[in-house]
Amino acid sequence: MTDEAQVQAAADKTASELGGIDYVIANAAIEASARAAGRDPKQIGIEGAIYFADPRFEKPPGGRLPPQGFDACVEYALWWKKFGATRYWVTSPWADLGPEETGVRKPGKKWSGIEARLQALADFKKALG
Secondary structure (H helix, E strand, C coil): CCHHHHHHHHHHHHHHHHCCHHHHHHHHHHHHHHHHCCCCHHHCCCEEEECCCCCCCCCCCCCCCCCCCHHHHHHHHHHHHHHCCCEEEECCHHHCCCHHHHCCCCCCCCCCCHHHHHHHHHHHHHHHC
16 A cells, blocks of 8 residues: 555544544634634534425535434434534424424424424433433
């Protein structure tokens, strides 16, 4: 294996261990921007989020669809935690709640009420540990 291949293999392994190349690139961008602004990168909060997929909007090129199932949402939240998120904003796409959750009104879909949303979020919090 050439030196260049060894360096690339080590970088790939490190990126994988950290949560993927997106993690490495995003973290480097945050740190560089903070330093350029004269700020300590450790003092900048990071907010993670799960949003619902809205069919009214196209996915941007290179973008990803948000997770929909419960396990996928938990896995994504844990990724944000590993990334260093200091806070987390979440909808509950796995719970199939009404338009108060998604903002998308569908004929026949009734409002599910606050109790269903609170229960969905309590289950989510419990799963995160």
